[in-house]
Amino acid sequence: MKEIKSDILQERYYEINHKSGLKIFVMPKENYKSAYAIFGTKYGSIDNRFKRSDKADYTVVPEGIAHFLEHKLFESEELDAFTRYAETGASANAYTSFDKTCYLFQCSDRFEDSLKILLDFVTHPYFTKETVEKEQGIIGQEITMYYDVPGWMSTFNLLKCLYKNHPVRIDIAGTVQSISEITDELLYECYNTFYNLNNMALVVVGNVNAEKVIALCDEYLKQADNVTVQRVFEDEPREIVKPYAEYNLAMSMPVFSFGFKEACQTPERTHKEIIETEILLEIIAGETSPLYSRLFNEGLINASFSKEYFVGYGYEAVIFDGESVNPQAVADAIKKEVARLKKEGISNALFETVRRNLYGREIMEYNDIDGVANAMIGCYFAGYELFETMDIYKSVTKEDIENRLSHMMKEQYSALSVVKSKE
Amino acid sequence: MADFTKQNISSGIDVLSVPVSRFKTNEISISIAVNLSKETASLNAIVPMLLCRSSKDYPDLTALNTKLASLYGAVLQPSVSKIGETQLLRMGLTCVDDRFSFDNEKISMECAKLLISLLFEPRLDENGSFFGNDVEREKRILAEKIESEENEKRTYVIRKAEEAMFSGEPYATGRYGSKEDVAQITRDKVFSAWKNLLETGQVLLTVVGSADVSEITQLLKACFDQVDRKFQPLKKAVFIPEAAKEKEIKESMDVKQGKLVLGFRVNMKPDNELTYAMRSFTDIFGGGPYSRLFTKVREEMSLCYYCSARYIRQKSFILVQCGCEEENMDKAVSQILKQIDEIKNGNFDYEFRSSKISLTDSINSVYDAPETLEGWYVSQMNDKCVVSPVESAALNNTVTKEQIIECAGLLSLDTVYKLVSAEGVE
Numbered sequence: 001m002k003e004i005k006s007d008i009l010q011e012r013y014y015e016i017n018h019k020s021g022l023k024i025f026v027m028p029k030e031n032y033k034s035a036y037a038i039f040g041t042k043y044g045s046i047d048n049r050f051k052r053s054d055k056a057d058y059t060v061v062p063e064g065i066a067h068f069l070e071h072k073l074f075e076s077e078e079l080d081a082f083t084r085y086a087e088t089g090a091s092a093n094a095y096t097s098f099d100k101t102c103y104l105f106q107c108s109d110r111f112e113d114s115l116k117i118l119l120d121f122v123t124h125p126y127f128t129k130e131t132v133e134k135e136q137g138i139i140g141q142e143i144t145m146y147y148d149v150p151g152w153m154s155t156f157n158l159l160k161c162l163y164k165n166h167p168v169r170i171d172i173a174g175t176v177q178s179i180s181e182i183t184d185e186l187l188y189e190c191y192n193t194f195y196n197l198n199n200m201a202l203v204v205v206g207n208v209n210a211e212k213v214i215a216l217c218d219e220y221l222k223q224a225d226n227v228t229v230q231r232v233f234e235d236e237p238r239e240i241v242k243p244y245a246e247y248n249l250a251m252s253m254p255v256f257s258f259g260f261k262e263a264c265q266t267p268e269r270t271h272k273e274i275i276e277t278e279i280l281l282e283i284i285a286g287e288t289s290p291l292y293s294r295l296f297n298e299g300l301i302n303a304s305f306s307k308e309y310f311v312g313y314g315y316e317a318v319i320f321d322g323e324s325v326n327p328q329a330v331a332d333a334i335k336k337e338v339a340r341l342k343k344e345g346i347s348n349a350l351f352e353t354v355r356r357n358l359y360g361r362e363i364m365e366y367n368d369i370d371g372v373a374n375a376m377i378g379c380y381f382a383g384y385e386l387f388e389t390m391d392i393y394k395s396v397t398k399e400d401i402e403n404r405l406s407h408m409m410k411e412q413y414s415a416l417s418v419v420k421s422k423e
Numbered sequence: 424m425a426d427f428t429k430q431n432i433s434s435g436i437d438v439l440s441v442p443v444s445r446f447k448t449n450e451i452s453i454s455i456a457v458n459l460s461k462e463t464a465s466l467n468a469i470v471p472m473l474l475c476r477s478s479k480d481y482p483d484l485t486a487l488n489t490k491l492a493s494l495y496g497a498v499l500q501p502s503v504s505k506i507g508e509t510q511l512l513r514m515g516l517t518c519v520d521d522r523f524s525f526d527n528e529k530i531s532m533e534c535a536k537l538l539i540s541l542l543f544e545p546r547l548d549e550n551g552s553f554f555g556n557d558v559e560r561e562k563r564i565l566a567e568k569i570e571s572e573e574n575e576k577r578t579y580v581i582r583k584a585e586e587a588m589f590s591g592e593p594y595a596t597g598r599y600g601s602k603e604d605v606a607q608i609t610r611d612k613v614f615s616a617w618k619n620l621l622e623t624g625q626v627l628l629t630v631v632g633s634a635d636v637s638e639i640t641q642l643l644k645a646c647f648d649q650v651d652r653k654f655q656p657l658k659k660a661v662f663i664p665e666a667a668k669e670k671e672i673k674e675s676m677d678v679k680q681g682k683l684v685l686g687f688r689v690n691m692k693p694d695n696e697l698t699y700a701m702r703s704f705t706d707i708f709g710g711g712p713y714s715r716l717f718t719k720v721r722e723e724m725s726l727c728y729y730c731s732a733r734y735i736r737q738k739s740f741i742l743v744q745c746g747c748e749e750e751n752m753d754k755a756v757s758q759i760l761k762q763i764d765e766i767k768n769g770n771f772d773y774e775f776r777s778s779k780i781s782l783t784d785s786i787n788s789v790y791d792a793p794e795t796l797e798g799w800y801v802s803q804m805n806d807k808c809v810v811s812p813v814e815s816a817a818l819n820n821t822v823t824k825e826q827i828i829e830c831a832g833l834l835s836l837d838t839v840y841k842l843v844s845a846e847g848v849e
Contacts, residue, residue, distance in 0.1 A: 008523075009447075031445040034788040086713040086773075089780030091788075108787035109780075134725070141728040145746050147679040148576050206791070250677040252570040287488040296484060297560065302567045323571055353492045360495025360519045367446050368792050422677070 001210060006387040009366055013376070013386075014210045020221035021197040025376050026210040029369060033108045035206035036369040037115055039122050040102035042201075042381045043194035045172040046231070046313065047099075052193055053228045061190060062181040063167070064139075064174015067096040069187050071135055072127055073103070081121040090114040098168055099312045100381055101194075106370060111208060112216060119202075119220040125191045127184040140176045150255040150419045154321060157245040158257040161415035164241050165234040168315040197224035203376045206369040231267075233314050238263065238413070245417045254420035256327035257319055258334060261413040264316035271384040275392045276404045277309040277318070282354045283346055283401065284337060285320060291337040300330050312382075318409055331416045338409045346405075351398040359393045426790075426811050427800060432644050435654030436626040439800050439809070440636040443793075447523065449531040449632030450793040451538055451639065452515035454801050455624035458658050459510040459593045465565065465600030466608055466616045471501035471512045473553065473561045473613065479544040490537065495519045497534050499541075507693065507737025508593040508660040509805055512620065514538060517793070520633060531634035535642060543646045545617070558610040566605045569597070576682055576842065581744060584684035584840035587672050592661045594738050621647075623655045627804050631793045657805055660738050664690040666837035673841045683727070683752050685743040685759060686838040691830075693737045694807065699818045700826035705734035706778040707827065708762060709743055713777035715762040716743065726755040737805065741834060749843040756839060766831040775824060786816040 005012040013027035045066050051058040074081040074094070085092045090107035092114075103122050107114050146152045156171055163169040173179070204213050240261050285291050285307050295301040305322035324330050365371050372386075379386045429439045457467060481487035491497045497518040504511045518534040521527070548554055572578045582597055589595040599605075628643050630636045666688045691701055709716035709732025716730040727745035734741050747755050765771065789795050789812040796812075803809050810818070 010522075029445070031443075033790045034784075082712040086711070086777035086781065089777075089784035091711070091781065091785055106788060108784050108791075137725055138728070141680070141746065141748075144680045145728055150574050248677070249574075251574040253567055253574060255574065288485060288492050290485065293483065293485045293488075299560065299563050302564050304571065323567060323574075353489055357492035357496040360497070360523070363447050363519045363523050364496070364498075364517065367448055 004385070004387060006390060008390045009363065009387065011366060016210065016214060018214070018217050018221065019223060020217065021224040022217065022221060023201040023380060024213060024217060025201065025203045025380065026208060026213050027205040027372060027376070028208055028210070029206050032206045032369060034106055034369065035111045035204060035208045036104065036106045036373045037118055037202070037204045038102050038104040038373045038377055039118050039202045040100050040200060040377050040381070041194050042099065042199050043101050043190075044097050044099040045170065046167040047194065048167050049232045050193060051230045051232050053230070058232045059189065061186055062174065063170045063178040064172070065182055065186060065190055066101055067173045068135065068139060068179055068182050069190055070094050070096045070101050071139060072131065072187060073122060073125060075131055076121060076124060076126045081117060084117045084121070085114060088113045088117065096172055098172065100377070102374070102377060104373070108207075112212060115204070115213065115216050116220060119216065122195070123221065125188065125195070127187045129184055132182060132184050132187065136179055136182070139173060139179055143171065143173045143176055143179075146171070146173070148249065150249055150251055151321070153247050153249070154255045154257040154417050154419045155319070157247055157419070158259050158319065158415060158417035161242050161245050161417060162240050162259060162261040162317055163315065164237055166236045166315050167233070168312065193229050196227055196229070197221060198226070199229060201377050201380050203373045205373040205376070231313060236314065240413055240415050243415045245415070247419045248422040249419055251419070251421055253323045254325065254327055254418055255321070255323050256330065256419070257321040257417045258327070258331040259310070259317045259319040259415060260409045261415075262316040262318065262408055264314065267314045268383065269311055269316060271388055272392055272396070273404070274309060274311060275389065276396060276400055277408070279354055279358060279396065280401050280405055280408070281307045281309060281318065282358060283350055284341060285334065286354060286357070288350065288353055288357070291333060295330060295333055300324050300326055300333070327416060327418045331414070335411050335414065342405060346398055346402055348398060351401065355393060355396070359390070362389055362393065426813065427809070429809055432640060433647060434652060435624070435656070436647060438628045438630075438636065438640050440630040441796055441800070442633065442636070443631065444633045446520070446632055446793050448517050448519055448793055449534070449630065449634040450515065450517050450797050451531070451535050451634065452513055452629050452797060452801070453538060453542055453643070454511055454513040454627045454629070454804060455620050456506070456509045456511050456627070456657060456804055457620065457624050459505055459508045459596055461593070461596045461600065461604070463616065464510060464596045464598070465604035466612055467510055467512055467620065468503045468599045469558075469561050469565050469605075469608060469613055470617050470620060471503065471514050472564065473557060474541050474545055474617070475499055475501040475514055476561065477546045477557065478541050479546055480540060482546050494530055494534055494537070495524065497530070499538075503598050505598045506802060506805060507735070509657055509737070510598065511801070511804065513801065514542060515797070531632070532638065535634065535639040539642050539646055552614050553610045555610050558608065558613055562605050562608050565599055566602050569599050569602050569605070576678060577744070580682040580684050580840060580842050581742065583672070583674065584686050584742070584838055587670055587840060588686040588740070588838040594660065621650050622653050625654070625657055625804065627801065629797050629800060631797050660693070662692055662739055663688055666835040669836055669839065671839045671841070673843065675843050675845045677845050678842065679844060680728070681747050681749045681752065681844060682842040683745045683747045683755060684840040685756065685836060686840075687741040687743070687834040688837050689734070689739045689741055690833040690835070691739055693739065697826060697830065698736050699815075700822045701734055701736070701830045701833075703775075703778055703782065703819065703822045704766070704827050704830035705732050705741055706782055707771050707774040708732050708766060711778060711781050713774050713781070715765065715771070715774060716759065719762060720755060720758050724758060726751045726758060730755075730759070740837075749841070752841055760836065763831055763834060767828060769824065769828060771827065775827065779820065779822070782819050783816045786812045786819065
């Protein structure tokens, strides 16, 4: 058991390599009443093509299967997980993202009983032909519901503009068509590949101690087979697919996503590159930036405007989104500001303000046990150490940011997606 | 357990503090509550937004945002909500605690001063009125907020159902008012609205964290001492014990999925001692994943993609919302009603047991995030008696099965609202 401390944050956590193969992190929080546990696998919607270390060929599975599997895992031959949690009072949930699937609960009482349920149901799949068919209807409705959510449609249409082959362009839940191809056998195949404890992590934050968590893992987890899995993607061209997409919904105010596809020469970015880019985005379009103030005063953006460094295995983009009466004008203004900063450089004052701002915001994140737990599992799967963030904020220089900018946000790799009413 | 203190510092002005050191932040907010009315809703809503955009000392957005950033990323948030027939205008500031500053700066006091100055010292022109440009910008933003709520169909259908159900009552007015009312706003009207809020509103200062509450209180009091206060106690919400006759509204729109909302009148006033039982009833009916709407209507019968119930204590009603295809809507309505009958007949032992444990557990979790803790207390601003989460959890544990059955008998269906896909309408 390794202890990792942060003097700046006045926090510590423990990292454990469990004998089962599972990586465990425990962060006790003094004087908190509740605890939050998250058990996840490095397996998300982008993992449609993969190769197991014990097989010669790679496997291709239908889009949306990771999310489908997440839904189905709550079921068992006897009681489903929600019914079991109803006995302990924990509030439980799960989510699937592009690159991970996580099962979680929060409780202020009977933590150990709830953790037993979590460890048990995630390690005991139960799929049948009948239950798979029933779920196809339910998930089909969930997929349809998102077709009416403007922000969701805007984001995915942008990803389709930027990416030709990478599966990040596909809706996390797949399509009604793709999920109809899912069978119980395919679910077992994906489960046995990705729900190997060597590919998973458990994070617990809050009113807990590490010994209790380890003792329960000793009791509930068997040693995993020594199999690893490799992500296999088709090559993604540097070019975008198309520069503009439009989708119509009954609505009054257009919603947009504007993004730059980045080079992504190797599949993963370093922690430093990520933080540098976050500082850079704050400098370009944060609330203290001249661009933000101008667009705001001109009535082109409102408080819904946001920016994101959208990054994961094999994909990397910078995305700005929000509501605007004139999305094209916002996109043009962003391009212009990026060009100006590339030419004129970043002012010292703005850099320091932004750094202090993000440093404070990072500290705030440590209030919420759910936020910390999710950040921790995300960091681990991406290969970073959580507390490092604070050190990077302290050591990063303006020149680092300018250097980062010089390689990013090239106009010819940008696209705009708009969702608005039919004219 | 007294985990908070509340003191009255002047007529209609209270300070509520939750002294805790476990958080990294201080959460400081000033809330002003007034009666909700169609005539003033948009006008009042614009005030906190305008005040949080600039001030006498920080005359534009960049100046104010730069100040916040230099205070270690302090987050300033104006918000508008409705609690029963009260409109609540809130300005909140979250900042990291002083112990994280680089050189012992008093971040929390600086933030408290800033927040109070935003409320009392806005940016005014040489004639002492708001700048026309500033007001016009906020009008646009408020109108866009209203449009944005319309864009989200889940929010939109609830709003439409409430409008229909409470037609003629103040509750029919949305928290931001309407786009038409926003268009009528002038800078003189906003100025009067701001003055009126300071003079007549019910004010609550809350501090969650380890900041010096007495110092902040003194600051606020000194400012209010300069105001000619004419405090007007808030009216009680119009109480209609039973639905007169069932209304059904059907709207078609270019959407891919239908939505269904049911509004029930609840024959119980907000200060009734059975409201805890009503909260349990709602949870059993359509709250957690053990609820009857989830397990029966959604999981067993697959009639809806989501289906849940919410109890709005301060206005005595329950709202059920579902994502539902048009062909399933009538069946869904009858099945939702059937679940109430099942509860009346006492068939809810499993749900009751689960709900009791789960509600207590989640109420106790309120203590672990400053914003939920603050929200917990602010939502009781109109109540005579403030209850802490731990007290509320204890009350939850006293609820009996008989009380739940009694609660189930207090619902009457008032409004059924259906949003259907335009292709499905003849």
